[in-house]
Amino acid sequence: MGSVSMSNTEIIDDTPAHADVAPASSHFAGGKFHNAHPTQKLTLTSGIRLMWRLLTGKPADSVPTHPVPVHALTPADVRKAPDLSLWRLGHSTVLLKIAGVYWLTDPVFAERASPVGFLGPKRFHAPPIALNALPDIEAVILSHDHYDHLDRATVLALAPRVKHFVTPLGVGDRLIAWGIAAEKVQQLDWWQETHIGSVRLVATPARHFSGRGLGDGNRTLWASWALVAPEARLFFSGDSGYFDGFKTIGERLGPFDLTLIENGAYDPAWPDIHMQPRHTVQAHLDLRGKRLLPIHNGTFDLALHAWTDPFEQITRLAQRHAVPLSTPSMGERLDILGAGSGSTWWRHDEQAHAADLPARGLEQVGP
Numbered sequence: 001m002g003s004v005s006m007s008n009t010e011i012i013d014d015t016p017a018h019a020d021v022a023p024a025s026s027h028f029a030g031g032k033f034h035n036a037h038p039t040q041k042l043t044l045t046s047g048i049r050l051m052w053r054l055l056t057g058k059p060a061d062s063v064p065t066h067p068v069p070v071h072a073l074t075p076a077d078v079r080k081a082p083d084l085s086l087w088r089l090g091h092s093t094v095l096l097k098i099a100g101v102y103w104l105t106d107p108v109f110a111e112r113a114s115p116v117g118f119l120g121p122k123r124f125h126a127p128p129i130a131l132n133a134l135p136d137i138e139a140v141i142l143s144h145d146h147y148d149h150l151d152r153a154t155v156l157a158l159a160p161r162v163k164h165f166v167t168p169l170g171v172g173d174r175l176i177a178w179g180i181a182a183e184k185v186q187q188l189d190w191w192q193e194t195h196i197g198s199v200r201l202v203a204t205p206a207r208h209f210s211g212r213g214l215g216d217g218n219r220t221l222w223a224s225w226a227l228v229a230p231e232a233r234l235f236f237s238g239d240s241g242y243f244d245g246f247k248t249i250g251e252r253l254g255p256f257d258l259t260l261i262e263n264g265a266y267d268p269a270w271p272d273i274h275m276q277p278r279h280t281v282q283a284h285l286d287l288r289g290k291r292l293l294p295i296h297n298g299t300f301d302l303a304l305h306a307w308t309d310p311f312e313q314i315t316r317l318a319q320r321h322a323v324p325l326s327t328p329s330m331g332e333r334l335d336i337l338g339a340g341s342g343s344t345w346w347r348h349d350e351q352a353h354a355a356d357l358p359a360r361g362l363e364q365v366g367p
Contacts (some may be wrong), residue, residue, distance in 0.1 A: 023169045025189045025221070032218040033169070035207050037243050039272040053269075053304060061306040064124050066348045068298065071331030073129035078102075084232055084336040086258075088328055089127050091299035092149055092238070094260060096336075098229050099198045101138035105225075105236050105260075106149040107158060113148035113300045115212070121148070121300040124307070128331025131157055139164040139196050143238025144210050144222035145171050148300055152178060159184075166194065166201055170210075170220030190223060200228040204249045206240035208273050226253045232336050235287055237261040239296065241272040242279035246286035254288035258326075258336050264297030264310040274303075277313035281321055291324040291339075298330065298346065311346045 027033050073087065078095070085097040091113075096103040109131045114120020131154065140162050143149055150171070156178060165175055165185045172187035186194050188203035195201075203223040211217040226249065227234040235249070235256045250256075263280040275283065284292045297310040311327060318325035328334045329345040 023189070023221075025169055027190065027221065028169075033210070033221045034218070035209075036205060036245065037207055039207060039209070039241065040270075041209075057304055058301070059304065059306055061308070062301050062304070064307055068125040069329050069345050070125050070128050071329060071333075073133075073331050075129075075133050075135065077333075078129070078135055081333055082335075086293075086328075086334045086336050087128065087332070088293075088295070088298075088330050088334075089129065090123065090125065090330055091297070092143070092262070092295050093127075094236070094295065095129075095134070096227075096234070098227070098232065098234075098336075101197065102135045103139050103141060103199075103227070104134070104137050104158075104162075105141045106143055106238070107140060107154045108148060108151040109154045109157075110151045113151075113302070115147060121302055124299055124301075125330060134158070134161070137162045139166050139201070141201065141225055141227075141236065142167040142171055143206070143224065143236070144168060144208060145174060145212055145220050146210065146239070147212065148302065149238065150174075150212075155180070164196055166196075166225075168203060168221035168223040174212075174220065188223070189221065198230050200226075202226040202228070202253060204235075204253070205243075205245040206238055207243045207245070208239045208241065224249070226256070228253065232257045234336065235259040235261070235289065237283070237295075239274060240283075241270075242275050242283060244286075246283040250287040250289075256287055256289045258291050258293055259284050259287050259289035260293045260295050262296040263294035263314050265300075265302035266305065266310075267303050277310060277317055280314060281317045281323055284323060285321070289323075291326055292318060293326045293328075293334070308346045311344070315344070 081097055083097055083100060087095045089095055091108060092106040093108055094105045109127050112120040112122050159180055165180060167187050169187050169189050172185040175185055176182050190203055190205045193200055193202040204226050206222050206224045208222040209218055210220045210222050224238050224240060225236045233256045239262055261280050261283055262275055263277055266274045266276050280294060294314045325341060326334055327342040334340055
């Protein structure tokens, strides 16, 4: 199993967030990128209130009380796996084997999702495979520049074995400032696309925000991604609040064989930037997805809900709305086109959880 030796050293990331020339994007104005839909922003007062809640209002079960089960992966496991395989490595980091090569989303192998290595949300589990044991990567696909999705130490360690970094506008400029060769970096606006081998990658809209320091908010773009391969279509949400853009993406690029959609770190106070579980299911339906794989959960404590709540809620909602669901444990191989559902690995006491399900009720799907 991979050790968790990676750590961040930056206190404030003051590297350039975008090139000196303003991006030619309809979403860029006044030196910042903007969502296509009005999105509630934190004020100074609401921000202080939120920080107080995060410091004092954490439930006791926001972190696991028992070791999280992880399937240790070896290089041979990955190499011998059939094409159209997938492995969750933690949070929103997913390793894909498509068209005979490997793809990696939002790689974070650091112990903490933080600008420093001694403070901030700490991993619940080690990565299933060591960073230096990963295969050569055809492309790293980045959704945005928040610390739980873009880790500088991980990116720099991976760089010699990555052919392409595919990013939203501005994020690639960060990578270049860190020392990534510019010829490896492709930066796309929403609805722009690139082809790598036989795979078509389309940067699709999301409803979120960006920034890594005190003064660089929304100076880089955020995006979701559609991966269209000859044998399969996948959707990777990155981070997003619910919006009608999912329906447009489904109409233009669906149906998707598998949707990897954010389901975690949510709260009623910030629905515009992180979906509630019912929104995750609705987004999957809007996208015309065939099978749903919930991500952005199970690795870091980033909100005020129980760490198992995303899994429990999405399981009930998927059952209610007849949505095929896959919940592989970290490191467990999933067949992208298969019907494997995975186990309820997050439940330490299966009987207690099963008895509790009817009493908790079901939420309605919808905004």
